[in-house]
Amino acid sequence: MLYLCGDKILGAVGLQYAQMDPDAIVVLIKDGVYLDIQAVQGKKIYAIDEDVKRRGMTGRLKDKTDIIDYDGLVDLVFENKVANFV
Amino acid sequence: MAEKKVLINICRAPFGTVFYTEGLRAAVGVSAGIDENIPTILFQSDGVFYCLKDVDRTDALAYFESYKGMGTKLCAVKEDLDERGIREAELADDITVISKEKAFELFQENDFNMDF
Amino acid sequence: MAKMAIMLTEGPWQTENYEIFARLAEAALDKGHEVEGFWYIDAVYNAIKHQKFPEDVPLPVERMKKLVEKGAKIIACGICVNARGLERGKEFVDGIRVGGLPDLADMVSEADTFITL
Numbered sequence: 001m002l003y004l005c006g007d008k009i010l011g012a013v014g015l016q017y018a019q020m021d022p023d024a025i026v027v028l029i030k031d032g033v034y035l036d037i038q039a040v041q042g043k044k045i046y047a048i049d050e051d052v053k054r055r056g057m058t059g060r061l062k063d064k065t066d067i068i069d070y071d072g073l074v075d076l077v078f079e080n081k082v083a084n085f086v
Numbered sequence: 087m088a089e090k091k092v093l094i095n096i097c098r099a100p101f102g103t104v105f106y107t108e109g110l111r112a113a114v115g116v117s118a119g120i121d122e123n124i125p126t127i128l129f130q131s132d133g134v135f136y137c138l139k140d141v142d143r144t145d146a147l148a149y150f151e152s153y154k155g156m157g158t159k160l161c162a163v164k165e166d167l168d169e170r171g172i173r174e175a176e177l178a179d180d181i182t183v184i185s186k187e188k189a190f191e192l193f194q195e196n197d198f199n200m201d202f
Numbered sequence: 203m204a205k206m207a208i209m210l211t212e213g214p215w216q217t218e219n220y221e222i223f224a225r226l227a228e229a230a231l232d233k234g235h236e237v238e239g240f241w242y243i244d245a246v247y248n249a250i251k252h253q254k255f256p257e258d259v260p261l262p263v264e265r266m267k268k269l270v271e272k273g274a275k276i277i278a279c280g281i282c283v284n285a286r287g288l289e290r291g292k293e294f295v296d297g298i299r300v301g302g303l304p305d306l307a308d309m310v311s312e313a314d315t316f317i318t319l
Contacts, residue, residue, distance in 0.1 A: 001193065004317065006222070010097050010201055013131050020190045030218055050225070070229035077315045078204050078235070083193050084095070084201045084318040086219070090310050108211070108243050112306065119307025198316035200209060 002076055006030035006086030014085030015040050025080055027073065028065070032086075033057050037065070048073060089121040093196035096133035106136050109202030110149045117156055125156075128192055129181070130163040133202075134170060137162045139178040150180070163189050205236040207313035209306070213244035214262035215255070219319040220248050224265040226317065231272045238313065239269075239276040240306045241298075246278040246286060249294040263295050270297035277301035
């Protein structure tokens with residue numbers, strides 16, 4: 001399942017579920033890029049380019065976070081069932 | 087067109103914002119189409135505060151009447167209740183307490199979910 | 203081609219959600235997908251054509267109008283519209299229809315993916 005995490009409070013709940021999901025895909029969008037993703041290390045993690053850049057967060061994201069654009073997000077939300085935490 | 091199962095995920099506490107009540111209204115709404123989609127309501131995080139039996143439900147009474155007719159389940163996550171020091175005896179009668187694991191399963195079982 | 207439904211619950215100039223809606227919807231439309239938006243609660247303010255904010259170009263309503271021109275179907279919750287004194291959307295930009303929760307139900311039925319913002 002794809003966990004769309006876009007808010008510090010809701011997104012933190014989304015990350016809890018992602019931890020329980022062996023096939024979790026996490027997408028950090030909006031303020032989700034500020035989330036502490038330590039607990040979901042090892043999962044597939046994406047962050048939205050534009051949302052990361054405008055926050056000056058480019059160098060601050062953990063390794064193994066793949067940067068995608070909205071075009072990439074569109075593909076992901078059609079390919080995977082989405083859990084909204086935005 | 088196909089009937090879908092929809093999880094209404096209420097994470098925000100009443101009454102500081104309208105999300106709790108708009109989530110409750112959306113639960114009625116999703117079943118109001120040509121296909122009668124099936125909602126389930128999940129209270130978690132600070133949303134569990136709505137489950138206290140003394141909470142004023144005046145603005146949502148009509149929705150609760152609809153839930154009775156539709157057999158809609160209202161669930162609260164045990165771990166989130168525990169974290170806030172809320173005991174099961176303090177909850178309204180129509181709330182079912184479920185584990186976080188079971189809540190996780192709800193996300194998998196439902197076709198779509200909406201966060202409030 | 204697949205169908206994306208997005209429920210937006212926030213108005214302009216309060217949270218970033220309307221911008222995310224515009225970017226996501228535009229990306230989906232550009233890839234040839236269908237996009238349907240349900241505007242709930244304060245999101246209905248995104249449709250008002252008299253928006254003014256000189257430093258904010260394009261205005262939220264202009265971005266939304268562009269989405270409609272590209273084929274997005276956007277419906278604003280009628281109860282939310284009337285509650286805010288917007289009189290059945292008479293000041294709305296063309297192409298954004300005032301509807302109701304049954305429209306949300308139908309979007310849910312027809313969509314391949316459902317996003318809430």
